[in-house]
């Protein structure tokens with residue numbers, strides 16, 4: 001499949017999505033949303049894919065939702081057109097998604113990174129929710145996911161002032177999984193993705209689902225979900241294989257069954 005605004009590629013068991021609107025610093029217009037969601041769902045439906053990487057360019061992961069596309073809309077247009085709703089489908093893929101962020105991750109760009117499971121940042125990365133400077137607010141999760149990542153006070157400062165924070169600060173705050181030198185970002189993202197893709201798929205899906213549950217529900221509910229998911233994995237052949245391999249001091253050979 002070919003897309004208008006992204007490049008896709010399969011390397012081994014990893015699906016790569018590269019945002020490709022350099023003229024707009026990868027601003028997320030409706031076409032980008034459509035392309036990214038379609039590509040992510042296609043990878044998600046493919047048993048041969050065990051992890052997805054989303055990345056941008058050296059200069060920008062994504063500089064936000066497309067301001068030019070939305071500047072003339074009314075409030076009703078924004079609601080009825082559901083300009084951002086489809087991103088929920090991206091956030092809902094079963095397969096772990098790694099955001100490899102270099103340069104600007106602002107507004108919707110920061111929010112897209114936060115829909116991913118792991119955020120690897122180049123030391124050049126810049127994160128922020130500058131919507132307040134446009135007299136609006138984050139609209140793709142920036143007030144909700146950011147608080148869960150960095151806590152209320154850090155999130156409130158960022159959302160209310162619109163200031164941008166560098167990769168180091170984002171890592172300290174807990175928004176970023178790890179910072180790496182810019183030149184190593186894609187290699188490192190590939191390694192992390194390969195590692196995840198080498199595991200047994202049912203256990204990877206269960207782990208992501210349980211982690212997601214922690215973001216959404218009470219501790220008691222989450223623990224119940226975790227216990228169920230944990231137990232269900234004991235009915236997979238891969239669990240028998242993984243534990244047998246440990247006892248026989250050899251590498252496991254997983255089939256995803």
Ligand code: HXC
Pocket residue numbers: 023024025027028063064065066067068084104106107108109130131134137138139140
């Ligand atoms: C549309 C954008 C854009 C955006 C950059 N461009 N960001 N177009 N939407 N979000 C375009 C510029 O207009 C310009 O095109 C080209 O990309 C290069 O950008 P420059 O501004 O010339 O680059 P630079 O001077 O290096 O500044 C980089 C920047 C700045 C600091 C990232 O572009 C910037 O502040 N962008 C907007 C950041 C922002 O406010 N994001 C939040 C958007 S609101 P032309 O053709 O004009 O030269 C949002 C809401 C999300 O994300 C929630 C959904 C409701």
